[in-house]
Amino acid sequence: MNRGKQWLTYAQSITGKSDSLSLALGWNVVINLLYMPGTIGGAFIVDYLGPKYTLIVGLVSQAFIGFIMSGLYNLLKKHIAAFAVLYGIFLSLGEVGPGNCLGLLAAKTSPTLRILRNAIGIAAAVGKVGAFAGTWAFPAIIGDFGGFSSPRGNTGPFWIASALACLSALVTFLFIKPIHSDGMAEEDAKFREYLEEHGYDTTQMGVRSEVSYAVDLDEETLSPEKGVA
Template structure:
């Protein structure tokens, strides 16, 4: 193995060390639905309703995630990427275990549910922290000199959004496997193990990150030891932040509005799932279909990660977002128009539903991650990404609460219009997102992060800001080294484009 290849493999491994922890986000958000189903079977609907459990656990989980995104967005910029990543992984490990150990005084069900809800809040902080810490670091690592510039977005997508949707799939599969092992008479063991196993990938990532250093771009261009001129930052990047945040906000509403098959999450009620399962209450059947549904997210994310770099650096992200959103809208309209026929042919419905979800991940799901992490300078990247990601979580939370009234307004869950309404709305929002991406999103440049950092420095200097305070101590000489290596890499990339993508 040549030294060059070893360097590239090491560079790619660092990208995954930073971004792979988003698997924990997918797992944490995915597993709670199955756990809620198990809790209902174990303690009864009345016990959960009496303590308003469903509302409390969902509200606290989302609140914790938003707090983590915003708080660690700031800490990622002002304290350090590694501090944020290590803290995030550690929080997920601790509170995944504590969630599994939830119990109430003297066996109180109310106490158990209260503790679980509280642990989900703190777990949400760790999960939310991964976005502005791990994803941002993965973005910066993806443009290191050892990475081919024609694979920058691919590696970032594979290490973040693909890991996220893969976490959803594993979260659906784990309860099914545990149910096969322990059977219907040991449901408490199943839900506790399902929650506790979330600590395993987080612990692995924590150990993986121990010997990591801060990304080179952070050492060079951070404002850890300098005052951040927020007035200048908002003047230059406020518009892009607003556009990306709105796209992420609407995309997460679409996901919640159209999650009609996910009755397992305990949030929605749908006649479609009853058609699929024949009204079965067998957990093996319900969990099995949940696995199928969650796997439908994966193809779009994978395809998008491998396509994104081929469309060209200037138009890549806006183009792929628009393509994915328009295709999602078309499929959504088709599903709404032929809903009654499709529900009689479950394979066809599942295929189209899978395309609807995949196109969403192929477009906005993938591109919001890349845009939010590369459309701003290193100095404020954590806060920029954290704010955009938090807007998405707020959209998801709103989607949960507006879903029942929408169903009711369209005629109720027992009517044809009630079940098709969310797909019409989801399709409309997807088209709106496509318009926003077309009109307001600035395509990334070929030189990505490095060029944006240079432009930001020039902008600050033009407004009288002393840029000599930027960067970490004893690392000001990185500018010449990094920019020289990047220039060499760009020339190598131009030569390699005709021979296909390499690492």
């Protein structure tokens, strides 16, 4: 089950499985638009709190909203607009914290370009694996809880997602160090010191060799845009 289909199923269940496709898709559009405040607002919040604490605030806030949606589901089911707004806030807070900060943390805590791109690639790969696992795990969990036709089936994913958000916030608090705008420069300096302590020659780090410079120069000279010299 992909994310769009899951949202459509939620919208149909909360509207009493209405046959109106426009009604279900309309609420999905509203919910998806509420991603934007979280993404944009989180970009400003991170300047004040830093990536670590912005991530924690986003995760804890998302968990709080998720627990509210789970506990008050029967009441919210009677008020479609309230459910849609809370669900949108739940998704938006996911962008404030994890959406904005995971890649930033991977980038800011890694030295040199070669290690940096590996760290970002690993972070992206782990995220994709988690998304893939969720598309298989959550439908099975919902089925075990009674399916979308039961309150437990609809609230179960929110209980689990909120608990995982709390766990992620705890892991972030314990294992992620605060970083600032000069964090990458500090990581580069520490990495250079580490290499020198272990006997590596760092005098040529960041300096292009004559061979690589000559190859790049030839490629630039022979490029189709510039013509053959």
